[in-house]
Amino acid sequence: MSGTEIKCTKVGHTYPNGVQAIKDVDVTINQGEMVSVVGQNGSGKTTLVKHFNGLLKPTDGDITVGDLNTRENPVGLLAERVGYVFQNPNHQIFAASVHEELSFGLKNIGLGESEIEIKVKDIAEEFLLTEYLELNPYRLGFSLRKTVGMASIIAMEPDVVILDEPTTGQDYSGVKTIKESMAKLKSEGKTVIVVSHDMPLVAEETDRVLVMCNTELIFDGPPADLFINKPILEKTNLKPPQITAFAEAKNYGNNEKAILSVDDALKYT
Amino acid sequence: MSIIKIENLSVQYLEQEDKALDEISLEVEEGEFVAILGAHGAGKTTLCLSINGIVPNMINADMFGIIEVAGEVPPKIPVRELARKVGSVFDNPEFQMSQLTVFEEVALGLQNLGVDKETIIENITTSLELVGLSGFEERSPFEISGGQQQRLAMASALSMKPQILVLDEPTSNLDPIGKEEVFTVTRKINQEEGLTVIIAEHEVEVIAEYADKVILLEQGKITQVGTPEELFPKIVEMQSNVGVRIPQITDFASRVPNKFQGSIPVTVEQAIESYIQ
Numbered sequence: 001m002s003g004t005e006i007k008c009t010k011v012g013h014t015y016p017n018g019v020q021a022i023k024d025v026d027v028t029i030n031q032g033e034m035v036s037v038v039g040q041n042g043s044g045k046t047t048l049v050k051h052f053n054g055l056l057k058p059t060d061g062d063i064t065v066g067d068l069n070t071r072e073n074p075v076g077l078l079a080e081r082v083g084y085v086f087q088n089p090n091h092q093i094f095a096a097s098v099h100e101e102l103s104f105g106l107k108n109i110g111l112g113e114s115e116i117e118i119k120v121k122d123i124a125e126e127f128l129l130t131e132y133l134e135l136n137p138y139r140l141g142f143s144l145r146k147t148v149g150m151a152s153i154i155a156m157e158p159d160v161v162i163l164d165e166p167t168t169g170q171d172y173s174g175v176k177t178i179k180e181s182m183a184k185l186k187s188e189g190k191t192v193i194v195v196s197h198d199m200p201l202v203a204e205e206t207d208r209v210l211v212m213c214n215t216e217l218i219f220d221g222p223p224a225d226l227f228i229n230k231p232i233l234e235k236t237n238l239k240p241p242q243i244t245a246f247a248e249a250k251n252y253g254n255n256e257k258a259i260l261s262v263d264d265a266l267k268y269t
Numbered sequence: 270m271s272i273i274k275i276e277n278l279s280v281q282y283l284e285q286e287d288k289a290l291d292e293i294s295l296e297v298e299e300g301e302f303v304a305i306l307g308a309h310g311a312g313k314t315t316l317c318l319s320i321n322g323i324v325p326n327m328i329n330a331d332m333f334g335i336i337e338v339a340g341e342v343p344p345k346i347p348v349r350e351l352a353r354k355v356g357s358v359f360d361n362p363e364f365q366m367s368q369l370t371v372f373e374e375v376a377l378g379l380q381n382l383g384v385d386k387e388t389i390i391e392n393i394t395t396s397l398e399l400v401g402l403s404g405f406e407e408r409s410p411f412e413i414s415g416g417q418q419q420r421l422a423m424a425s426a427l428s429m430k431p432q433i434l435v436l437d438e439p440t441s442n443l444d445p446i447g448k449e450e451v452f453t454v455t456r457k458i459n460q461e462e463g464l465t466v467i468i469a470e471h472e473v474e475v476i477a478e479y480a481d482k483v484i485l486l487e488q489g490k491i492t493q494v495g496t497p498e499e500l501f502p503k504i505v506e507m508q509s510n511v512g513v514r515i516p517q518i519t520d521f522a523s524r525v526p527n528k529f530q531g532s533i534p535v536t537v538e539q540a541i542e543s544y545i546q
Contacts, residue, residue, distance in 0.1 A: 041414075041444045088442070142360065142441060143309050169360070169441030171308045171471055172512045197445045200517060239445070242474065242517040242537050249541050262521045269525050 003031025004066040004081045004159035004191065006052050012060030013047055021047035023060070025217045027210060029193065031159060034186055036202040036223075037195045039212035039236055048212060049162050049195055053082035066159075080109055083153035087165040087195075089137075089145040098124075098140075098148055099133040105156045119155055126184075127151040127177060143174045154181065160191040167198045179205055200241040203227065203260040211236055227258035272432060272465050273297035273320060278334035280315050280324060289315040291489035292334065297467070297482075299432070302459045304476040304497075305469040307486035308512020313469035316486065317437040319343065320467060322351045339432050349381060356426025360438040362418040365425075366410040371402060374410045375425050382429070396427040399462070400454050416447025420454055427458065434458065436468040448472065452479065477501060477516045477535035487511055502533040 005028060012023040022044040029035055039045045050056040051063050054070040063070045065078055086092040095101035102123060106116045124130045127147050132140060137148050154161060166178045182205050185192050196202055202209060203223045211219035213236045219226060227240040247259035253268040280290040290312050297303055305313045318324040322343035325332050332344055339354040368374040375393045397403050400420040410421055419439055426434060440448040452475050459466045470476055476483060477497040485493035493500050501515045505523040508515060518540045522533045534540035
């Protein structure tokens with residue numbers, strides 16, 4: 001099986017109020033890739049990824065998710081392949097308990113009760129949520145509520161997981177849990193698409209960066225190429241990670257590729 | 270002169286087993302920029318809410334010990350009275366908005382205090398100017414960006430002419446531009462207006478640059494206090510225990526300390542300066 005490839009052909013989206021959010025996007029994301037989508041607010045990045053599971057349908061061009069054209073298939077069906085974790089968990093979470101929230105999607109994809117119980121238990125352990133299972137998600141702090149949102153999508157085991165700003169408002173262990181689950185998803189061959197302003201996360205955890213700027217896809221390549229590309233960084237107002245900026249200022253390491261992490265930098269000492 | 274004095278303060282929420290704050294002591298000098306760091310659940314919010322009096326006046330809890338803020342004892346005066354000395358900003362500005370225009374939003378608190386009309390208009394004008402929202406008076410608070418909403422929340426707090434501003438994770442919900450707007454205004458009111466700032470925040474790179482003093486909370490106790498230069502290098506080895514990130518550059522420098530002159534840097538600028546080629 002080839003998994004779920006996402007293919008955008010000349011994709012454009014104009015909102016009903018006439019605002020064009022993206023235009024002419026051509027990109028293919030293969031099964032198993034770790035991709036980040038970056039750009040300032042209003043650049044079109046969220047609009048773009050909302051097309052990947054059919055939340056938005058293109059007004060120009062086509063998108064296929066595996067063998068499904070998103071125009072012709074309902075979000076419900078696409079969501080089984082492409083899970084979308086919202087930036088703001090309040091837009092996603094509605095159940096009366098964490099347990100119910102984690103079970104909901106599993107019920108929807110037709111799993112039996114005993115299977116659901118096992119999966120809920122496993123996913124709660126993975127995301128350190130076991131002690132909160134009976135609580136109302138709204139009694140949890142923002143960061144834990146966000147973790148619940150992420151766990152409930154990953155529980156359904158979609159081929160592709162989209163994470164919208166997973167690390168904002170997270171403390172050290174929240175960020176660590178997110179990085180670990182991204183690595184786990186990668187090892188399972190899942191595609192991870194992360195929309196983020198967190199440049200250290202982009203640099204360290206993803207292999208390919210899509211840069212959106214003013215409705216267009218203006219860069220598609222590895223982070224080591226992006227963070228030495230001055231014109232793109234300036235145009236998009238992206239700030240490289242601290243270690244990258246330091247290495248660049250001091251001509252430290254390899255001049256061809258940006259230093260992406262502390263571990264990367266230590267190789268040159 | 271110290272503007273906040275806390276001695277052996279403990280806070281216990283009614284339905285919870287562990288104390289939210291456990292015999293903490295702390296002094297804050299007038300005009301200081303103080304950052305509170307700690308994992309979720311360490312007590313950051315409770316400390317903020319004890320300083321502005323919301324705990325125990327609006328959120329019920331048992332409180333023991335001494336707390337004095339700008340000459341007042343927060344548990345003993347109504348929260349909205351204390352708001353004239355301690356302004357508060359929270360993580361979710363849209364939950365605080367209730368009025369049709371930016372102007373009315375800032376006016377609300379002042380009207381509730383029974384301030385005369387001229388003073389109200391003057392205070393609104395100066396506080397909107399301070400946060401860079403002059404010209405936004407007639408806009409809807411719900412149709413501006415997150416960073417603008419948060420600055421509006423700051424203007425509402427500042428319109429009371431407080432001596433202290435308490436910010437509880439003010440940028441958690443904002444994009445980088447919004448974060449920068451809020452930090453810039455926060456620094457400006459600290460440096461130019463002389464307000465004392467107490468901020469709970471996860472953006473350690475910014476804290477490293479702005480804070481005079483950093484407090485580390487762990488399970489309701491203050492375990493470290495110091496300048497960013499003193500504190501961040503100390504917690505390199507215990508990031509996962511204390512649940513706090515440190516600036517990436519500090520992490521790097523502390524692993525190759527002999528490459529840096531003097532102390533371990535906490536900002537990129539310091540690192541560039543003290544690096545030995």
